[in-house]
Structures are given as C-alpha cells and as structure tokens.
Amino acid sequence: xxxxxxxxxxxxxxxxxxxxxxxxxxxxxxxxxxxxxxxxxxxxxxxxxxxxxxxxxxxxxxxxxxxxxxxxxxxxxxxxxxxxxxxxxxxxxxxxxxxxxxxxxxxxxxxxxxxxxxxxxxxxxxxxxxxxxxxxxxxxxxxxxxxxxxxxxxxxxxxxxxxxxxxxxxxxxxxxxxxxxxxxxxxxxxxxxxxxxxxxxxxxxxxxxxxxxxxxxxxxxxxxxxxxxxxxxxxxxxxxxxxxxxxxxxxxxxxxxxxxxxxxxxxxxxxxxxxxxxxxxxxxxxxxxxxxxxxxxxxxxxxxxxxxxxxxxxxxxxxxxxxxxxxxxxxxxxxxxxxxxxxxxxxxxxxxxxxxxxxxxxxxxxxxxxxxxxxxxxxxxxxxxxxxxxxxxxxxxxxxxxxxxxxxxxxxxxxxxxx
Amino acid sequence: xxxxxxxxxxxxxxxxxxxxxxxxxxxxxxxxxxxxxxxxxxxxxxxxxxxxxxxxxxxxxxxxxxxxxxxxxxxxxxxxxxxxxxxxxxxxxxxxxxxxxxxxxxxxxxxxxxxxxxxxxxxxxxxxxxxxxxxxxxxxxxxxxxxxxxxxxxxxxxxxxxxxxxxxxxxxxxxxxxxxxxxxxxxxxxxxxxxxxxxxxxxxxxxxxxxxxxxxxxxxxxxxxxxxxxxxxxxxxxxxxxxxxxxxxxxxxxxxxxxxxxxxxxxxxxxxxxxxxxxxxxxxxxxxxxxxxxxxxxxxxxxxxxxxxxxxxxxxxxxxxxxxxxxxxxxxxxxxxxxxxxxxxxxxxxxxxxxxxxxxxxxxxxxxxxxxxxxxxxxxxxxxxxxxxxxxxxxxxxxxxxxxxxxxxxxxxxxxxxx
Ligand SMILES: NC(=O)c1ccc[n+]([C@@H]2O[C@H](COP(=O)([O-])OP(=O)(O)OC[C@H]3O[C@@H](n4cnc5c(N)ncnc54)[C@H](OP(=O)(O)O)[C@@H]3O)[C@@H](O)[C@H]2O)c1
Ligand SMILES: NC(=O)c1ccc[n+]([C@@H]2O[C@H](COP(=O)([O-])OP(=O)(O)OC[C@H]3O[C@@H](n4cnc5c(N)ncnc54)[C@H](OP(=O)(O)O)[C@@H]3O)[C@@H](O)[C@H]2O)c1
Numbered sequence: 001x002x003x004x005x006x007x008x009x010x011x012x013x014x015x016x017x018x019x020x021x022x023x024x025x026x027x028x029x030x031x032x033x034x035x036x037x038x039x040x041x042x043x044x045x046x047x048x049x050x051x052x053x054x055x056x057x058x059x060x061x062x063x064x065x066x067x068x069x070x071x072x073x074x075x076x077x078x079x080x081x082x083x084x085x086x087x088x089x090x091x092x093x094x095x096x097x098x099x100x101x102x103x104x105x106x107x108x109x110x111x112x113x114x115x116x117x118x119x120x121x122x123x124x125x126x127x128x129x130x131x132x133x134x135x136x137x138x139x140x141x142x143x144x145x146x147x148x149x150x151x152x153x154x155x156x157x158x159x160x161x162x163x164x165x166x167x168x169x170x171x172x173x174x175x176x177x178x179x180x181x182x183x184x185x186x187x188x189x190x191x192x193x194x195x196x197x198x199x200x201x202x203x204x205x206x207x208x209x210x211x212x213x214x215x216x217x218x219x220x221x222x223x224x225x226x227x228x229x230x231x232x233x234x235x236x237x238x239x240x241x242x243x244x245x246x247x248x249x250x251x252x253x254x255x256x257x258x259x260x261x262x263x264x265x266x267x268x269x270x271x272x273x274x275x276x277x278x279x280x281x282x283x284x285x286x287x288x289x290x291x292x293x294x295x296x297x298x299x300x301x302x303x304x305x306x307x308x309x310x311x312x313x314x315x316x317x318x319x320x321x322x323x324x325x326x327x328x329x330x331x332x333x334x335x336x337x338x339x340x341x342x343x344x345x346x347x348x349x350x351x352x353x354x355x356x357x358x359x360x361x362x363x364x365x366x367x368x369x370x371x372x373x374x375x376x377x378x379x380x381x382x383x384x385x386x387x388x389x390x391x392x393x394x395x396x397x398x399x400x401x402x403x404x405x406x407x408x409x410x411x412x413x414x415x416x417x418x419x
Numbered sequence: 420x421x422x423x424x425x426x427x428x429x430x431x432x433x434x435x436x437x438x439x440x441x442x443x444x445x446x447x448x449x450x451x452x453x454x455x456x457x458x459x460x461x462x463x464x465x466x467x468x469x470x471x472x473x474x475x476x477x478x479x480x481x482x483x484x485x486x487x488x489x490x491x492x493x494x495x496x497x498x499x500x501x502x503x504x505x506x507x508x509x510x511x512x513x514x515x516x517x518x519x520x521x522x523x524x525x526x527x528x529x530x531x532x533x534x535x536x537x538x539x540x541x542x543x544x545x546x547x548x549x550x551x552x553x554x555x556x557x558x559x560x561x562x563x564x565x566x567x568x569x570x571x572x573x574x575x576x577x578x579x580x581x582x583x584x585x586x587x588x589x590x591x592x593x594x595x596x597x598x599x600x601x602x603x604x605x606x607x608x609x610x611x612x613x614x615x616x617x618x619x620x621x622x623x624x625x626x627x628x629x630x631x632x633x634x635x636x637x638x639x640x641x642x643x644x645x646x647x648x649x650x651x652x653x654x655x656x657x658x659x660x661x662x663x664x665x666x667x668x669x670x671x672x673x674x675x676x677x678x679x680x681x682x683x684x685x686x687x688x689x690x691x692x693x694x695x696x697x698x699x700x701x702x703x704x705x706x707x708x709x710x711x712x713x714x715x716x717x718x719x720x721x722x723x724x725x726x727x728x729x730x731x732x733x734x735x736x737x738x739x740x741x742x743x744x745x746x747x748x749x750x751x752x753x754x755x756x757x758x759x760x761x762x763x764x765x766x767x768x769x770x771x772x773x774x775x776x777x778x779x780x781x782x783x784x785x786x787x788x789x790x791x792x793x794x795x796x797x798x799x800x801x802x803x804x805x806x807x808x809x810x811x812x813x814x815x816x817x818x819x820x821x822x823x824x825x826x827x828x829x830x831x832x833x834x835x836x837x838x
Contacts, residue, residue: 018559018701028626029558110737118737121556127702129556135739136555137540137548139448140437140722147837203738207447207745216753226763226793227834230803234789241837250751259761259805259836265708268687282437283546283710283719289684290705300702303559308734315731318529318537319622320554326626332669334635342678344645370653374645384649386678415646417678418566418660 001034001310004067004092006058006083007074008039008050011097011122014299015071016052019306026303030310031322034303037067040074062086069306072096081105088112095305097122097298103196107209117312119305124197125150125274127297128290129304134204134278141280143205145245150197152272152292153181153188154220154240158257159270162228162238168221180272190219191240191255198242198255201276205244206251218256231259237267335393340369340417342386343395345402346410349381356407357383364394364401380409386417420453420729423486423511425477425502426493427458427469430516430541433718434490435471438725445722449729450741453722456486459493481505488725491515500524507531514724516541516717522615526628536731538724543616544569544693546716547709548723553623553697560699562624564664569616571691571711572600572607573639573659577676578689581647581657587640599691609638610659610674617661617674620695624663625670637675650678656686754812759788759836761805762814764821765829768800775826776802783813783820799828805836 003019005012019026019036027033039052040061048054061067062083070087072080077100084094084101088109093116096102102109102123109118121131125148134143149155157171166174172189175181187193195217202208220240231238236259245252260267265287269275274292279285291297311322347353354373361368371385387395399412422438424431438445438455446452458471459480467473480486481502489506491499496519503513503520507528512535515521521528521542528537540550544567553562568574576590585593591608594600606612614636621627639659650657655678664671679686684706688694693711698704710716730741766772773792780787790804806814818831 014701022559022561022701025561026559106738113737115733117734128705129552132551132556133548135735136727137551137723138719139726139739140441140445140719142441142444205739206748207738207740207743208748208750209745210750214750216756222832223834224763224832226801226803227761227832230761230763230791233791234805236836238834243837246748247751247757249748250755251748252751252756254753254756257834259834261838264838265687268684280546280719282433282441282715284716286547286707286709288705288707291703296701297703300557300559300699304556307558308555312734313732314534315536315727315734316554318532319525319626320558320624321626324626326628329625329627329665329668329670331627331629331633332666332671334673336669337635337671337673338666342646342649344643344649372649372652382645384645386653413641413643413646415642415657415676415678417655418662419680419683 001032001068002037002066003034003069003071003306004037004061004064005039005052005071005073006061007072008041008048008052008054009073010295011298011302012039012073013048013050014295015073015302016050018296018299018303020051025325026307028321028323028325030307032310034306034310058083062090067092069093069095069309071302071306072098077101077104084109085112088116091116093117093309095119095302095309097302099123099193099196099200103199103212106200106203117309119308121305122298122301124200125276126292126294127300128274128276128288128292129301130276130288131204133286133288134201138278138280138283138286141282143246144279144281145243146201146205146276146278147266148198148201148242148276149239149266149269150242150274150276150292151188151194151240152274153185155269156180156272158220158223158238158240161223162231165225167225168223189221191217194240194242195255198244198253202244202251202253206246208251210253216254216256220257223257235262236260237262239267335396337392338389340387340389340419341395342415342417344413345383345408346376347381347383347408349375349379353407354383356405357402360401360405361398364398366390366394366398420451420487421456421485422453422488422490422725423456423480423483424458424471424490424492425480426491427460427467427471427473428492429714430717430721431458431492432467432469433714434492434721435469437715437718437722439470444744445726447740447742447744449726451729453725453729477502481509486511488512488514488728490721490725491517496520496523503528504531507535510535512536512728514538514721516721518542518612518615518619522618522631525619525622536728538727540724541717541720543619544695545711545713546719547693547695547707547711548720549695549707550623552705552707553620557697557699557702557705560701562665563698563700564662565620565624565695565697566685567617567620567661567695568658568685568688569661569693569695569711570607570613570659571693572604574688575599575691577639577642577657577659580642581650584644586644587642608640610636613659613661614674617663617672621663621670621672625665627670629672635673635675639676642676654681655679656681658686754815756811757808759806759808759838760814761834761836763832764802764827765795766800766802766827768794768798772826773802775824776821779820779824780817783817785809785813785817
C-alpha cells in the first residue's frame with residue numbers, strides 16, 4: 001500500500017520515519033507493506049530529518065494512481081478541505097490529524113467520503129486512541145458525558161500554577177520557551193483548539209452537527225493566584241475541561257476552566273498529558289490517558305489509521321497479527337527477571353546481624369537502596385529494605401543463604417518494586 | 420443479525436437486556452438490528468431477570484441457521500472450547516468473555532476461526548476497550564511494556580489494606596460478603612485470573628504463545644501490615660500487577676504484588692477498578708481505566724464486539740453512526756447550562772456587604788455551599804465562594820446585579836465546578 005504525505009512537518013516527518021523504522025511490526029500487523037512513497041512540502045530547500053522522497057508538486061501526487069492513501073498533515077481549513085475533496089474524488093483513502101478542518105467540515109467530508117475510508121484518530125488527544133474507544137469500544141452505551149483534558153499547553157500551565165505557585169504570565173513565557181506554547185498562544189489558552197476536538201467527540205457520541213461559534217468557549221487567561229489558593233484549600237484541581245453531556249434531549253458542549261475534586265481520576269492528569277473520561281450508561285466511567293501532541297505520539301495514531309485501512313474488509317486479525325510474529329521471541333526464564341526488590345526480614349535484635357545480611361546480599365551483587373530497622377519486641381526486629389535492580393535468581397539465592405545462615409528468625413517476605 | 424447467548428448468568432443476562440434497552444443507539448451504530456434471539460441455560464427453572472427466550476437445548480441453537488453470532492458466556496475451558504468449535508464449523512461468528520478458555524486455547528481458536536470473526540474484548544479488563552486499543556490503536560508501535568491492574572478483587576482488598584489499615588483476613592471476609600470475592604478466592608487472590616488476562620495481552624503485543632503454567636504467578640496472600648507500612652513510608656502503593664515487557668528478544672510475563680511509586684498514573688487505580696498502562700516506542704505511555712467486571716460493564720464490551728461483527732467488511736462509519744442519529748437532539752443554549760460555580764468577588768471590607776451579596780444570589784435561587792473571606796488590604800477583602808447547582812443565566816444575572824449595586828470594587832471571577 002502506497003502512502004502520499006501532504007505536509008512533512010512535525011507530524012508528517014514522524015509518520016514517514018516511523019513507517020520506515022517500525023516497518024517489521026507494521027507489516028506483520030497490517031498484512032501488507034505500507035510504503036511512505038512521497039511527501040509534499042511547500043519549501044523543498046528546507047532541511048528535514050527524513051529519508052522519504054519529497055516534492056512540491058501536490059497535483060502530481062493527488063493524480064498518481066499508484067498512491068492508495070493520502071495523509072493530510074499540512075494544517076489549515078479551506079486549503080486541506082479542497083485537497084482532500086480531490087483525493088476522495090480520485091478514489092484515495094484519506095487520513096488526517098487536522099481538528100480545525102473537522103470542526104468545520106466533518107459532515108460534508110463524511111458525505112463526500114461515502115464508502116471510501118476517511119480516518120482522523122490523531123485529530124483528538126494525539127496518541128490516545130480515544131476515537132477508536134468511543135466509535136468502536138463503547139458502542140453499546142448511551143454516552144452520558146465526556147470530560148476531556150485535551151490541550152497540553154493549558155494543562156502544562158495550570159499544573160505549574162497549582163503545583164509550583166507560578167503566575168500565569170511567567171508560566172506562559174516558560175511554555176513558549178519550551179515550545180509548548182506558540183508565539184501567539186490564543187488558539188491554545190483561549191480554548192479554541194480544545195473546542196475543535198470537543199466538536200469531533202460530540203459528533204461521535206451524539207451525532208450532533210455544531211460549529212465552534214455555537215458553543216461556550218472560555219480560556220484560562222483569567223485564572224489568578226487567589227483562585228488557585230481556593231482550589232487547593234478545598235481539594236480541587238483546575239483544568240481546562242471540554243465537556244459534552246446529554247441532558248434529556250439537549251446536548252451541552254462547552255470548554256472552560258473547571259474546578260474538579262482531587263479524588264476524581266481525571267484530576268490527576270497533569271503537565272502536557274491529555275486525558276479523557278467517558279461515562280456510558282452501561283459501562284460506567286472509563287478513562288483514557290496519554291500524550292496529546294508531539295510528532296511521534298501523533299504519528300502513532302495516524303499510522304494506526306493507515307493500518308486500519310489496509311485491514312478494511314477483513315477487520316483486525318484475532319490475535320493482532322496478520323502474518324506470524326514473535327517466532328524469534330521467547331519467554332524470559334523466571335530466574336533472569338531483573339527488577340528492584342523489597343525485603344522484610346525478621347531478625348534477632350543484636351549486633352552483627354545487619355552486617356551479615358549486607359555481606360550475603362553483596363556477595364550476590366545485590367546493593368541496598370533504602371533500609372529501616374523496626375524493633376518488634378525485646379529480642380526481635382524487622383529489617384525492611386529495598387534493593388537496586390537485581391536478578392531474581394540472585395535474590396532467591398541470597399534469601400536462601402540468609403535463611404541457612406540462621407540470621408533470620410521467621411519467614412522472609414519479598415515484594416518486587418516496579419518503577 | 421441474530422445472536423444466540425450460551426449462558427444467561429451475570430454477563431449473559433446483561434447482554435440480552437442491553438441489546439433490548441439500548442436497541443436504538445445500537446441499531447444506529449451497527450447499521451442493522453441486533454436481536455438477542457435465544458439464550459441457553461443449564462436450569463430452565465431458575466428465576467432470571469430477562470425477557471429473552473430461553474432453552475436448555477444447546478445443539479438446537481448451534482445448528483439453527485438463522486443464528487449469525489454465538490456469544491459464549493458460560494465459563495469453563497474444555498466445554499466452551501468444544502461448543503465454540505461447533506459454532507465456528509457451522510459458520511457462526513463467535514464472541515466470548517472467557518479468559519480461561521483463551522489462556523489455554525487462543526491460538527487453536529485463531530486457526531479454527533480463519534476468516535470467521537472471533538472476538539473477545541470482555542475477556543480482559545471487562546468494560547475497558549483495551550484489546551481494541553492494543554490491537555487497533557497502538558499498531559504503529561513496538562510495545563515496550565504493559566502493566567495492568569486487572570483483578571478487581573485484589574485491588575479492592577489492597578486498596579482497603581493501604582488506605583484503611585485493615586488486615587488481609589478481615590478484608591477478604593468483607594470482600595466475600597460484598598460479592599467481590601468468591602467463597603474459594605484462590606483464583607483471584609492467587610493471581611491466576613490476572614495471569615489469564617496477561618497471556619491474552621502478551622499475545623496481542625508480542626505474538627507469543629505461552630500457557631499459565633509457564634509464567635511467574637504470585638498472589639497477594641502474604642502481604643502483611645509491615646509491608647503496607649513500608650510502602651506508605653516510602654510513597655509506594657501496592658498493586659497486583661500483570662507485567663509484559665520486552666527485553667531484547669525475551670519477553671517477561673509475570674503476575675505478582677508490586678510496589679509502585681505513588682506519582683505513577685497506574686498507582687492511582689483504586690478499589691475494584693482496573694487500569695492498564697501500555698508503553699509504546701513511539702506513543703510513549705497510554706493508560707486505560709474503568710470497570711473490570713460486573714454484568715453491564717462486561718456486556719458493554721461483548722456488545723461492542725457484536726457491533727464490530729455487524730460492521731465487518733465496511734469498518735466503522737466515519738462519524739460513528741451508520742444511520743442518522745441525533746436528529747432529535749439539539750445543542751443546549753449556553754444560558755441553560757446547570758453546574759456549580761466558584762465566584763471570587765473583591766469587596767469593601769465593611770459590614771453589610773456580605774448580606775447584600777447573599778441576598779442578590781438568593782433572589783436568583785443561587786445557594787452558597789462554601790465561603791471564605793480574605794482581607795486584601797486595610798479597606799478591601801476577597802469573598803471566595805462556591806454555589807450549589809445553579810443555572811448559567813441566573814449566575815450571570817446575579818453577577819451583573821452585584822456589579823450594578825456597587826458592592827464590588829473590582830472585576831468578579833467565575834469558574835465552573837464539575838463534580
Ligand atoms: N504537532 C502536533 O503535535 C499535532 C498534534 C495533533 C494534531 N496535529 C495536526 O497535524 C497537522 C500538522 O501539524 P504539524 O505540527 O506537523 O505542522 P507543521 O510542522 O507546521 O508542518 C506542516 C507541513 O505542511 C507543509 N505545508 C503547509 N502548507 C502546504 C501547502 N500548501 N502545500 C504543501 N505543503 C504544505 C509544510 O511545508 P514546509 O515544511 O515546506 O513549510 C510543512 O511540512 C495540523 O493539522 C495539526 O493541527 C499536530
Ligand atoms: N461476571 C463478570 O464480571 C465477568 C467479567 C469478565 C468476564 N467474565 C467471564 O464471562 C463468563 C460468564 O461469567 P458470568 O459471571 O456471567 O457467569 P455465571 O453468572 O456463572 O453464568 C454462567 C451461565 O452459563 C450457564 N451454563 C453453564 N454451563 C452451561 C452448560 N453446560 N450449558 C448451558 N448453559 C450453561 C449457566 O446456566 P444456569 O444459570 O442455568 O446455571 C449460567 O446462566 C465467564 O467466562 C467469566 O470468566 C465475567
């Protein structure tokens with residue numbers, strides 16, 4: 001299957017490179033090779049970190065019969081709309097990450113596409129497969145509500161404001177320096193980017209056709225340190241939330257800063273990460289969390305769509321692979337597992353015991369990270385310790401040696417530490 | 420499309436009832452009616468809360484040419500294996516929630532199914548569409564690791580132990596009384612149920628064929644209060660984790676209690692809830708959270724699979740609906756939105772101001788939930804308050820009246836509260 005990539009910027013370059021670098025697993029999952037045949041750019045002279053062939057002749061790519069899928073990653077609204085129309089007219093499947101385009105033209109595009117595949121997973125919450133979840137995973141449900149944290153810029157800023165007490169202007173400048181916010185940040189901090197994504201989810205959940213102009217959109221520009229203090233005092237976090245909710249026959253669609261109780265799972269989505277909580281009438285709450293932006297994370301969703309298109313007609317293979325995979329992978333023997341360990345040893349509370357234990361652990365290359373000793377009664381104590389990364393075999397042998405050496409007076413407990 | 424349900428117990432009854440109760444949205448999403456035609460049970464005399472026709476004649480259902488999909492929800496291993504073989508031989512699509520069956524026979528079943536749809540979303544983490552995510556949403560990635568909290572019984576018990584200091588035996592008894600644990604709890608607390616689910620995810624991520632006997636499985640039975648204390652002291656939570664991880668050409672598959680740092684998203688999955696964190700080489704970490712068991716939540720996943728089967732050949736419709744939906748839904752006007760509000764008012768610090776504000780709010784039916792007053796300087800103060808659920812229109816009018824009445828000395832801030 002041949003793919004033409006219109007726009008080889010942040011996301012487009014990642015799409016081309018991942019199709020190259022992860023070719024083996026992608027081929028095994030798709031059941032055919034997916035070739036990034038050509039990329040279209042504005043400026044052929046710009047230096048780019050890609051190996052894909054480039055052109056600035058868009059029409060040639062749109063009219064090339066050997067291209068099966070057009071991936072639109074140029075941004076904008078009316079220009080990509082015209083381009084995608086042509087691609088569909090030429091019978092090409094389309095994949096896009098363009099939420100602005102979909103916020104305005106999703107229903108026209110659905111009509112134009114008809115039976116031709118048109119996919120857009122990356123347009124909402126970047127790498128998180130939330131469209132997949134809503135459109136395929138939760139289809140048995142009437143959706144009661146969706147609450148999303150879908151703008152990384154806002155979430156980064158609000159998290160810093162609440163966790164570190166930094167004020168709005170300072171953190172905006174920092175976000176701009178780190179590349180998390182644009183020179184003109186209005187599109188993000190004003191809630192418009194999040195609103196575009198909300199409208200897409202609103203359509204999938206409720207079938208409702210609404211434009212950004214129609215809904216309540218408020219940005220985070222007026223959040224002050226007093227508000228942050230109030231939130232902290234009453235155990236709330238502040239998030240720019242996108243909300244879609246069904247109340248009788250009316251649908252609420254709104255984007256605004258919100259106070260959320262700290263015990264809710266979605267309140268724990270911090271920094272540049274995105275999260276979407278969906279409540280279905282049968283499944284209850286499910287939540288989806290991950291990177292909402294960035295070249296590779298967004299490209300992950302774009303490529304998932306391309307693979308979907310390759311699988312059209314037969315669906316996903318039962319166990320995930322169209323052609324055998326994993327033949328050269330084998331199960332790691334239990335004793336070779338490497339992780340950190342927590343150990344609890346019951347010992348006599350007397351001199352020399354600790355030294356003996358440390359010596360035995362050391363002889364097996366197990367180094368201690370933290371340790372506390374707690375008296376149990378007049379003669380006994382517990383030694384609780386965590387190790388640096390060690391091998392299962394060494395830990396089991398060390399514990400056996402410790403037991404045989406008679407330094408412990410009860411059964412030793414071991415819990416693995418995963419960090 | 421006609422569905423035969425083998426086993427009308429907790430999950431089977433929910434499948435039959437949801438197909439009836441949510442028929443409208445399911446039809447719009449699937450593009451055809453999905454009829455729960457018949458249910459097969461052991462004991463026809465048992466009282467059940469279903470309206471579906473019942474039989475105890477399994478063979479008749481398997482041989483009924485009008486049945487398109489067989490849904491296996493009886494449990495067990497060899498018996499459902501034989502039944503599903505027959506269903507596939509008769510050309511029927513199959514959906515199951517049976518993780519034990521798949522832990523042992525998933526590759527044979529894949530071979531037997533061939534091009535006939537065989538789906539099993541509900542077998543792992545109940546209502547969370549994790550198989551969907553891994554098999555369709557993250558396909559561009561080499562999976563680096565999967566860490567799952569996939570047994571609600573264990574997670575309920577461990578959460579209570581760590582949050583409330585209850586000991587293992589007491590909490591096990593409570594879980595049994597609440598119906599979260601079986602009379603013989605070994606299958607859950609011993610880690611075997613979680614291991615079955617892990618093997619399924621291990622296959623989708625790595626294509627590796629392994630049986631439960633081959634992997635490291637340790638239960639939560641030996642967690643003591645000293646371990647809980649250590650975890651708390653060093654900012655860990657304790658979870659029964661299922662881990663699949665790729666290290667060079669070896670795959671780690673293991674189930675055991677684990678200490679996880681409290682800052683990790685997955686450590687926040689508490690109580691009976693399930694959560695699965697997946698790290699892909701391109702997308703980074705994504706996390707999936709929701710109900711891992713219960714009739715309706717599990718049935719949500721079973722029915723999603725049935726709808727998938729109805730859509731075979733054409734894939735999911737672009738915006739989620741095969742036939743128009745949402746025609747009778749309309750956008751709620753902004754002013755009718757109802758939620759709670761936080762207000763920050765800058766006032767003169769003198770008697771009577773608070774009374775005036777409370778009176779104006781009261782005249783608009785806005786009642787105050789919490790309030791604090793903070794002096795700003797010698798003459799001014801901030802009143803910070805939250806309201807009970809109110810209407811956007813009333814709040815905006817009240818704020819206007821307050822401003823016009825001259826009780827505030829600066830711009831009033833308003834943030835909506837979502838709980
Ligand atoms: N970046 C993210 O994290 C992210 C996340 C989710 C969704 N998205 C969406 O993905 C899309 C692309 O974003 P991006 O960040 O990758 O943008 P970008 O870095 O600005 O790249 C845009 C690319 O499109 C090319 N281009 C623009 N106009 C063109 C035209 N008329 N003809 C041919 N090529 C043209 C540019 O060419 P030159 O390089 O020659 O200028 C550039 O290669 C946008 O719709 C965005 O909303 C991005
Ligand atoms: N419950 C959950 O939350 C959950 C979550 C995820 C996955 N699952 C899986 O879903 C499956 C069903 O679980 P469940 O909790 O619904 O079980 P259940 O309540 O015990 O129901 C089992 C049903 O199967 C019927 N049955 C058993 N053997 C039969 C036979 N030989 N012929 C005909 N009917 C037979 C029973 O009939 P009678 O009613 O006449 O006895 C009963 O209706 C299991 O594989 C389980 O692992 C369950």
